[in-house]
Amino acid sequence: MHYLIDGYNLIFRSASSKSSLQKRRETLIKELNILIGELKLNVTVVFDAPAGEWHDLNRGHVHALEVVYTAKKQSADEYILQEITHCHNSSLITVVTSDRSLANLCKAQGAHVKSIESFLTWVCHKKEKKKVKKSEPIRERAFKDSETNIARLLLIFEKKLLEDLSQDLEK
Numbered sequence: 061m062h063y064l065i066d067g068y069n070l071i072f073r074s075a076s077s078k079s080s081l082q083k084r085r086e087t088l089i090k091e092l093n094i095l096i097g098e099l100k101l102n103v104t105v106v107f108d109a110p111a112g113e114w115h116d117l118n119r120g121h122v123h124a125l126e127v128v129y130t131a132k133k134q135s136a137d138e139y140i141l142q143e144i145t146h147c148h149n150s151s152l153i154t155v156v157t158s159d160r161s162l163a164n165l166c167k168a169q170g171a172h173v174k175s176i177e178s179f180l181t182w183v184c185h186k187k188e189k190k191k192v193k194k195s196e197p198i199r200e201r202a203f204k205d206s207e208t209n210i211a212r213l214l215l216i217f218e219k220k221l222l223e224d225l226s227q228d229l230e231k
Contacts, residue, residue, distance in 0.1 A: 061172075063179075064140050065092075066157035067107040073158050073176040089122055097124040099186055104128055104143075106136040137162045144169040 071084050079087070085107065096103045104126040109118070118129040130139045140162065144150045150170035156179040157163055163173040174182065205213075 061102065062153050063101060063103045064143060064153060064155050065103060065105040065179075066136055066140065066155070066159060066162065066176075067105045068136065069157045069159050069162075070105070070176050074180075089125065089127055093122050093125040095183055095187065098190065099183065100124075101183075106130065106139050108136045109134070137165075141165055141169065144171045 067085070067088070071081070071088055074088075089105065092103065092105060095101075101124075103124075106128045107130070109129045109132050120127055128139065130136055137159065140155055140157075144153055144155070144166060147153055151172065153166075154172040154174055155163065155166040156174050156176060157166075158176045163175075166173050
């Protein structure tokens with residue numbers, strides 16, 4: 061599953077901060093990268109290009125996370141819809157947004173949609189599950205043989221024992 065996250069929608073839906081937008085974006089990318097790396101998810105976070113800074117699409121990776129800044133006159137919503145349209149199987153894409161109009165357009169294109177809140181809850185739950193699984197001691201599976209096999213093995217051992225005893229008596 062490929063997750064396309066509406067970046068600014070996530071920033072504005074998460075806890076408010078007095079930091080600059082750039083600082084909040086950097087913090088979001090850093091935190092998402094840690095989560096994505098731990099959970100091995102395929103995630104692209106999409107931001108609208110800052111006004112006047114880029115004229116062409118700008119994309120790159122921050123370790124496990126793909127970060128996209130759209131072209132100057134393209135919104136993140138338009139980019140996300142374009143990605144769904146160009147995907148040969150849109151059901152393999154989940155768009156993470158709480159923007160209702162974007163969510164409805166993505167669903168109409170065949171993509172899955174998760175709200176920001178449900179995605180964050182799901183990721184945190186998945187992370188906790190992974191922590192618990194890591195901290196559990198490795199247990200070996202208890203081996204239990206069937207009654208039939210036990211009886212068969214007993215016959216083999218008894219036969220071998222009798223053979224060994226008869227050989228010892230002959231000597």
